[in-house]
Amino acid sequence: MKMQAPQDNDSQLILVQNNLKTLPLKLVKKHSGHIELLDLSHNCIKDLTWLTEFEQLRHLVLDSNRMHEAHLRTLTRPLPQLEVLMLNKNEFSDLPTTIRLIKRLFPNLQYLSLHGNPICPDGLELQPFSGYLRYDYQYYSNYIAQSLSKLKFLDHGLVQRTYQYESFPLKNYDGGQLIKTTSF
Secondary structure, rough: OEEEEOOOOOEEOOOOOOOOOOOOOOHHHHHOOOOOEEOOOOOOOOHHHHHHHOOOOOEEEOOOOOOHHHHHHHOOOOOOOOOEEEEEOOOOOOHHHHHHHHHHOOOOOOOOOOOOOOOOOOEEEEEEEEOHHHHHHHHHHHHHHHOOOOEEEEEEEEEOOOOOOOOOOOOOOEEEEEEOOOOO
């Protein structure tokens, strides 16, 4: 196991690229009382039940773990002390569910990054000829900003709660003219 913890700072635990599916109990017991920053990037984390033991944890990095909404559900209780959550390059695909879980589990979150997930229209995972529009990112960021009231930073910038956007129309339009439709 490649454990990298700076000698002058025992509040960080960095376990990048260790093929971990969960954090071993011996590491939880040894470090849960003092770790403020935990980086588990580039692993295979599937179980987060142990995370509630880290009562000092302020920064959590889980980039590139192929995580999705079900993995967040393994966390048994909220972590109100967590301020920074990095979930870049995972497999989160349901925006309302993901944000509902994040809101419940990390109620005081100030920084969130979801780049490279299917829910984040940032251009990182786009297929050729995609219909990506700046509007999509504004809708996404506004949705998150409205859901997570304490959030200050999202992905790569300050949270903006002033975006003006319209929801997708429920009626059919053709060149600005309303098309009447009949329901059967």
